[in-house]
Amino acid sequence: MSGFTTIVVEKRNVNLDSLLDSLCKEIEVVFPDQEIVYSSQGECVIPIAEREFVPAIRNFIDNAREANRGVGGKRINVDLSYDSSGAYVRVDDEGPGAPEEVISHIKEGEQVRSTKLTGYAVKGSGIGLRETHYRIVTLHDGRLDYSNKKEGPGFVASAFIPFEQVTKYIGE
Numbered sequence: 001m002s003g004f005t006t007i008v009v010e011k012r013n014v015n016l017d018s019l020l021d022s023l024c025k026e027i028e029v030v031f032p033d034q035e036i037v038y039s040s041q042g043e044c045v046i047p048i049a050e051r052e053f054v055p056a057i058r059n060f061i062d063n064a065r066e067a068n069r070g071v072g073g074k075r076i077n078v079d080l081s082y083d084s085s086g087a088y089v090r091v092d093d094e095g096p097g098a099p100e101e102v103i104s105h106i107k108e109g110e111q112v113r114s115t116k117l118t119g120y121a122v123k124g125s126g127i128g129l130r131e132t133h134y135r136i137v138t139l140h141d142g143r144l145d146y147s148n149k150k151e152g153p154g155f156v157a158s159a160f161i162p163f164e165q166v167t168k169y170i171g172e
Helices: 016-030 048-072 100-107 128-142
Strands: 003-007 011-017 035-040 045-048 075-082 084-092 116-118 121-123 143-148 155-162 169-171
Touching: 011 016, 011 048, 016 035, 016 045, 016 048, 016 084, 045 048, 048 084, 048 121, 048 128, 048 155, 100 121, 100 143, 128 143, 128 155
Parallel strands: 035 075
Antiparallel strands: 003 169, 011 045, 075 084, 084 155, 116 121, 143 155
């Protein structure tokens, strides 16, 4: 396997419901101007690399918080659901959403210039979502989806993590 490096990522079974609930409470304490509403289907134990997974979901929430701040939105919804194949984490905001062209680039894992308005300036480099793509898709065999809300303003970021994951070999 010349030219490849095996990246070993420590995964362990984690109760995703407890993890996300704690993360939402932690962020809400730091940013009390935002109401983070967490809902869950219930306990969901899944193998994840916690050090990689948590920053990815935190990025979703941070993006939602920044999008809300730009237009006076106050609520972020974080939802955990699951089925026999894996877990779904959905984060949505009350921000302005994003142009469809930008969403298509984000879905491909490309770096795009942020469209979040914070006061008078556009904030962000787009690196966060690109890194999230790596942390979820590459390291966890997951899938990401991004869209504007169907009803009302806002953006939706979703991650799927399968219960069964395959070891990846990543080229140098």
